[in-house]
Amino acid sequence: MGQRSNSSSPTREDDAGHGATENFKMTMLPGGYMGKILQVDLTTRRSRTEPLDRTLAEQYWGGHGFGIRLFYDLVDPAVDPLSPENKLMFGAGPLTGTGAVAASRYVVVSKSPLTNTIACSNSGGFFGPEMKFAGYDVIIFEGRADKPVYVWIENDRVEFRPADKLWGKTPEETDEAVRAATSPHAKVACIGPAGERRSLLAGVVNDRQRLAARSGVGAVMGSKNLKAVAVHGTGSVRLADAEAFWFAALDVLKKVVNDPVSFGSFRAYGTANLVNLINEMGAYPTRNFQEEVFEGAAATSGEAIAEKILVKNRACFACPIACTRVSEVKDGPYQGRGEGPEYETTWAFGALCGVSNLEAIARANFLCRDYGVDSISAGATVACAMELYEKGYAPESDIGFPLRFGDAEAMIRATIMLGERDGKFGARMADGSYRLAAHYGHPELFMGVKKLEMAAYSPRVFQGMALHYATSNRGACHVRGNTVAAELYGIPKYVPPDTLEGKEELVRRPFQNSTAFVDSSGICLFTKFAITHREIVAMMAPATGLDFTFDKSITQGDRIWNMERLFNLRAGFTAADDTLPDRMLEPVPGGPRAGSRAELQKNLETYYQLRGWDEHGVPMKQKLAELGLEDFWGVVGG
Amino acid sequence: MIIHVKLYASLRRYRPGLALGQSFVCAAPDSATVEWLFLEALGLPPEEVAIALVNGIHSERDRLLCDGDTVALWPPIAGG
Numbered sequence: 001m002g003q004r005s006n007s008s009s010p011t012r013e014d015d016a017g018h019g020a021t022e023n024f025k026m027t028m029l030p031g032g033y034m035g036k037i038l039q040v041d042l043t044t045r046r047s048r049t050e051p052l053d054r055t056l057a058e059q060y061w062g063g064h065g066f067g068i069r070l071f072y073d074l075v076d077p078a079v080d081p082l083s084p085e086n087k088l089m090f091g092a093g094p095l096t097g098t099g100a101v102a103a104s105r106y107v108v109v110s111k112s113p114l115t116n117t118i119a120c121s122n123s124g125g126f127f128g129p130e131m132k133f134a135g136y137d138v139i140i141f142e143g144r145a146d147k148p149v150y151v152w153i154e155n156d157r158v159e160f161r162p163a164d165k166l167w168g169k170t171p172e173e174t175d176e177a178v179r180a181a182t183s184p185h186a187k188v189a190c191i192g193p194a195g196e197r198r199s200l201l202a203g204v205v206n207d208r209q210r211l212a213a214r215s216g217v218g219a220v221m222g223s224k225n226l227k228a229v230a231v232h233g234t235g236s237v238r239l240a241d242a243e244a245f246w247f248a249a250l251d252v253l254k255k256v257v258n259d260p261v262s263f264g265s266f267r268a269y270g271t272a273n274l275v276n277l278i279n280e281m282g283a284y285p286t287r288n289f290q291e292e293v294f295e296g297a298a299a300t301s302g303e304a305i306a307e308k309i310l311v312k313n314r315a316c317f318a319c320p321i322a323c324t325r326v327s328e329v330k331d332g333p334y335q336g337r338g339e340g341p342e343y344e345t346t347w348a349f350g351a352l353c354g355v356s357n358l359e360a361i362a363r364a365n366f367l368c369r370d371y372g373v374d375s376i377s378a379g380a381t382v383a384c385a386m387e388l389y390e391k392g393y394a395p396e397s398d399i400g401f402p403l404r405f406g407d408a409e410a411m412i413r414a415t416i417m418l419g420e421r422d423g424k425f426g427a428r429m430a431d432g433s434y435r436l437a438a439h440y441g442h443p444e445l446f447m448g449v450k451k452l453e454m455a456a457y458s459p460r461v462f463q464g465m466a467l468h469y470a471t472s473n474r475g476a477c478h479v480r481g482n483t484v485a486a487e488l489y490g491i492p493k494y495v496p497p498d499t500l501e502g503k504e505e506l507v508r509r510p511f512q513n514s515t516a517f518v519d520s521s522g523i524c525l526f527t528k529f530a531i532t533h534r535e536i537v538a539m540m541a542p543a544t545g546l547d548f549t550f551d552k553s554i555t556q557g558d559r560i561w562n563m564e565r566l567f568n569l570r571a572g573f574t575a576a577d578d579t580l581p582d583r584m585l586e587p588v589p590g591g592p593r594a595g596s597r598a599e600l601q602k603n604l605e606t607y608y609q610l611r612g613w614d615e616h617g618v619p620m621k622q623k624l625a626e627l628g629l630e631d632f633w634g635v636v637g638g
Numbered sequence: 639m640i641i642h643v644k645l646y647a648s649l650r651r652y653r654p655g656l657a658l659g660q661s662f663v664c665a666a667p668d669s670a671t672v673e674w675l676f677l678e679a680l681g682l683p684p685e686e687v688a689i690a691l692v693n694g695i696h697s698e699r700d701r702l703l704c705d706g707d708t709v710a711l712w713p714p715i716a717g718g
Contacts, residue, residue: 260713265648273715299658302647488689
């Protein structure tokens with residue numbers, strides 16, 4: 001049995017880590033929030049709870065917001081991400097677990113060992129709501145266990161249990177074993193073998209197949225010898241004004257189920273319904289971003305998935321959209337079954353590797369799940385390895401076999417090597433394409449920013465994405481500021497992808513700031529094709545009883561963005577890191593957008609100005625005062 | 639004039655048997671627009687057509703077509 005910890009209220013004499021709430025008054029929160037932060041010390045195998053402060057809730061709202069503010073207060077930006085001094089936070093939003101549409105989300109916040117930036121990875125499923133039912137808005141893991149452990153949290157009881165028998169297991173096996181040893185009702189977040197091996201591409205896997213994938217947060221968990229966290233709660237989320245909340249929530253439900261994108265295309269085809277569209281536009285990065293049109297797009301599209309391998313849909317907590325695919329390859333060398341593949345995965349192991357074999361792509365997806373790695377970064381790393389091989393920079397003797405674009409079998413072999421950390425080459429791949437390319441003396445073949453690989457939208461075609469990839473606080477992620485919504489689908493309003501004018505404000509406010517807000521609420525971003533901030537705020541205010549307004553929601557997103565920026569600046573990043581790979585400045589070689597290139601420099605200066613930052617990308621005093629962050633003025637030199 | 643048409647996602651059910659990504663040919667008068675094509679020539683319900691690419695470039699419904707253009711059509715879709 002596990003070692004039971006002592007939960008107690010903090011005093012100022014407690015060891016370091018309680019400072020988060022020093023500056024805030026302690027006042028009861030009427031609803032939405034559970035009112036508790038759980039701090040779990042893996043070194044001492046003790047835990048304690050702190051009340052969630054009202055001011056923290058009012059200014060940072062939840063999820064992403066809580067994560068960045070608490071992390072900023074508690075962790076030195078210079079910390080070694082794989083050291084015991086780094087912390088790993090799970091943060092739910094005030095709406096998580098309320099039963100509002102798609103109110104399933106939680107975030108995993110840490111300092112990324114892949115990028116050395118702040119990391120905030122988002123995931124759905126059922127784990128986030130269960131955290132709330134157990135009574136917690138945030139769970140913070142600190143220190144390092146001396147041996148592999150898992151933590152079992154059932155309401156206010158916290159146990160540390162040995163995980164030596166779990167070490168080496170896939171997330172599915174881990175989930176099964178942990179629930180058998182704790183409760184069939186437990187929800188489990190864990191790492192796969194890649195996280196145990198501290199692969200910088202490892203994510204945190206919850207509910208067996210969902211990942212908080214990017215930025216190597218799984219490696220942080222592995223570095224703490226924390227194999228899994230099981231949570232079960234018998235509580236529920238109080239609502240300050242239930243009648244007003246449900247009125248707003250039912251309005252959202254109606255809009256979502258009547259929306260042809262959310263309830264139509266997503267349900268039918270999942271996210272991979274984009275493959276043919278992005279490809280026909282000539283914006284579908286192919287063979288490590290060498291080209292932007294892929295001849296195998298149709299064969300590896302959402303339509304093809306639906307026809308050939310789709311079994312059924314699956315939904316997250318309280319979500320009617322059910323965009324998750326469950327697919328199956330019944331026989332042959334790529335046999336397997338499970339969730340996915342999503343658009344990004346289909347691309348990363350498809351076009352980016354030049355592979356047209358849908359079954360092989362599905363298999364790669366299942367492998368990423370079993371190892372517990374980010375499929376975008378993993379596919380991108382295999383693609384980078386392919387180019388290194390084809391150009392003669394990485395010899396076959398290092399890899400062990402020919403690794404060419406388009407070779408599905410080799411793609412799978414390389415993915416397994418990456419997941420297993422097999423041999424020197426496998427170990428290099430396991431730490432991502434930046435380190436791989438740099439080792440072979442060709443960092444220009446790394447297709448990403450701040451060591452995080454880019455996603456499935458060409459920045460040579462989508463100028464908004466060019467600016468967003470370059471400035472996103474966690475590196476070249478797409479989802480934090482997915483301007484493709486405006487630059488293609490016309491949400492909120494259509495702007496041509498090649499236009500430069502106005503792109504800075506487009507990236508800054510309706511995308512970057514807005515997404516940070518949504519990621520704080522606990523609602524899934526995919527509702528935002530049907531609804532806006534207004535509908536989300538209309539639920540948050542009655543759920544929490546706090547004075548949340550639309551205008552405040554914009555400011556809140558801005559506040560998060562600036563805090564993350566300050567963290568990164570203190571961690572050593574500069575404006576020079578807001579850049580793109582050189583290849584993105586070369587013209588697209590073919591297709592409808594031949595000749596197009598990323599025009600980043602033209603937008604960057606204006607973007608800084610609009611953000612209220614100086615020419616070095618440092619938030620200025622006036623901006624910080626506007627956000628109530630005047631105390632942070634001067635933390636960055638210059 | 640001759641227009642090459644591609645239908646994707648749920649619009650494919652209006653041309654069963656057409657291979658994914660394959661285009662079919664449609665005759666059109668010189669003054670044909672994108673809207674004329676999907677409303678009159680193809681008989682698609684207008685609310686089902688959200689995105690039109692003409693030769694790979696996003697086009698509004700009132701865009702005039704030229705001989706040999708490829709028009710690809712999608713219902714409301716998005717992604718992440």
